[in-house]
Amino acid sequence: MGQENSEYPNLKDLRTLVIGCTPLARKVSELLRQLTTLTGVINLDRISGASKCNYDPMDDWTENDILYAKDVNCTETLEWISAKCPDIIIQCGWSQIFKKEILSLPSKYCIGIHPSPLPIGRGAAIINWKIIEGGGPWGNSLFKMEPTTDTGDIIDFEPFNIESRDDVKTAYLKVDRTAIRMLKRTLPKISKNAVTFKKQNQDSGTRYFKRTPEDGEVFLDWPCEKILNHIRALTHPFPGAFINTKFGRLTVWSAIKNEHRAFGYKPGEIIKSNKGRGTKIALANNEILHIMLCRPPDDHDCWCDEWISDSNITGNILK
Secondary structure (H helix, E strand, O other), X not given: OHHHHHHOOOHHHOEEEEEOOXXXXXXXXXXXXXXXXXXXXXXXXXXXXXXXXXXXXXXOOOOOOEEEEOXXXXXXXXXXXXXXXXXXXXXXXXXXXXXXXXXXXXXXXXXXXXXXXXXXXXXXXXXXXHHHOOOEEEEEEEEEOOOOOOOXXXXXXXXXEEOOOOOHHHHHHHHHHHHHHHHHHHHHHHHOOOOOOEOOOHHHOOEEOOOOHHHHEOOOOOOHHHHHHHHHHHOOOOOOEEEEEOOEXXXXXXXXXXXXXXXXXXXXXXXEEEOOOEEEEEOHHHOEEEEOEEEOOOOOOEEHHXXXXXXXXXXXXXX
16 A cells, blocks of 8 residues: 555545445545545445445445435535535446536546447446447546536546456456556546546447346347347346246346257257256257356246256247
């Protein structure tokens, strides 16, 4: 800790405040507490947070350090922030739009962390959508916040790659890691008023939209790769990709593509289910989906072969 602080001798003069409710918010708060004068953290109230997939309530922080808020723009929250006198506010993992009142509170500006190479990929559920599309080269942006979402000037950018081995959890680890890298680069510049802002090309912007659990349905006449992308994108801590079977909803947490081909089977037919090895299900175009971990209908998470064996299921799982 001492060595890192020696690299940033003037940062304790920088008063910071974090607004966020995800594991990234915790990591950013810990970094700012180490390097700057962290004046406080605003987290989502626990009732609202209970419905958020990647909620971290930061229960181990003291009451003086943290405010649990339902509305970041309400009078109580604004007064709490104003009393902290922050130079900068860093937003990480907060879905509400910041109105002009909150944007005007820090003496410098509000910074957003957005997991895309802005202006590409504005909006919501960014990492989920990108994995559904197949992943590939991507990145993380620091930007100056303004009343319209994700349109402000770029402060820094760090690339990363979403690989075929990534699921949504490991992809978010890359988001967190690159965010911390950018902040370590940027905080000294902020303290010296030496940040260079780059305008976004508004004409080239794209946008992703919010997803709901019902958007997770996959169909066994889809190509295997498309199904696997949905499974990787929606696995824990998200609600999961699911198949509507004749037994009910089967949520699939992990699966792989079997490189063999299955001829003479209809989509949904069980090709083989081996104890300790998962269950092979026929798809269209003679492809095979090898399901490993799942949540059977009206049941708890288990290996798919356990569910098939315990329930004595044979034939086709579809209606």
